[in-house]
Amino acid sequence: MFEPEIINMITENFGVSIYMVVVSTLFSYLLGLPLGVILVVTAPGGLKPMPFFNQVLGVIVNLLRSVPFLILLFVIMPFTQFVTGSSFGANATIVPLVVSAAPFVARLIESSFKEIDFGVIEAAQSMGASNWQIITKVMLPESKPSLLVGSAIAATTILGYSAMAGVVGGGGLGDIAIRYGFYRYQNDLMYVCVILLVIITQIIQEAGLRIANKTDKRLH
Template identity: 60%
Template sequence: MWDESTLSMLVQGIGETLYMVLASTLFAYLIGLPVGILLFTSAKDGIRPHASVYKVLDVIVNLTRSIPFLILMIAIFPFTRLVAGTAIGATATIVPLTLSAAPFIARLVESSLKEIDIGVIEAAQSMGASDFQIIWKVLIPESKPSLIVGCAIAVTTILGYSAMAGVVGGGGLGTIAINYGLYRWQGEMMLIATVLLVVIVQVLQGIGMKAAGLSDKRKK
């Protein structure tokens, strides 16, 4: 079992998993971060209340978050094929991972921004700061520790989604666990893939928590 080809396959699986998770997290934040900020700012107690904008975004985020990942992944096969040129493999899996994680990240961002002391925002407004200045120089810096914690949560959630993608040939350790552990009844391979996924989760979570602690000026 532990021949060179098996080790090479596991190393490749780890690489594909990290590639899918990190790329998906980046793209999901490119969508989810501005949406989360817009949800916060357009709320009735936000810095620029707009009921219609908030309601539309709120409904979209809630609807997309409620779609199970595997169903979403299968449903958008044509779109994935259009974007990535294929519907299977690590690169293709980034598309549904991004679309599934973006609304979740938007809620995490909105929640992080809600933790900011309203007095800090009011002080910036009283000094004549523009909405963009408040977002860039007050909201994001003040919520940085919480945003980083949210990012760590998002990464581990996306990692779980990537493992589920193995059911339909998504690539990475999830595919190894399914193809060998399930279809070929190799329980040891299933266990190894699972342990590696757990280790990756713990490492990424640890990095995120450490970064959040270092960015929290209240602890300095």
């Protein structure tokens, strides 16, 4: 159906898509996890309530989340250029992906932590646990299944965003779908890319759920 070079291009960009998602998700968690922890810990009724700071941080997170990804992509281009030395290609797409996904990840982590029964945290406090011990030994391990489900959601969202970066030649399957399929009316190529994206999304989502269920000791 396709010439070998086109098939080559698809496989190559399939790899690029996966690369972008994996690296962006990793960096988003590197930033988003501490941010989410801070949001929960400083919230009123949290381990170390700091209402004003919490509110300011919340507004910043919401602000970043409300900027449409495509606009963010252009706005931070100088920063992207500074970090990666280029303003297009996979590495250059990762920067706006992380900036956009990190606050989202922070909110995901915040909601996972809020699922923890406060009684368990209180029990740890009654044993003389410090706040740091409560975060690392209670909150993180106890919300592990929920965090895993969250990471699948984050990865699929990042995959969706990465496809949008095709508009500026970000690379990956979305890039082909837009450049060849959409702009040059190669519908068959567009469909193939979209179907591949659907399959990746399904796999990430399903794997995330399964791993989460498997590790959740409440279900056995």
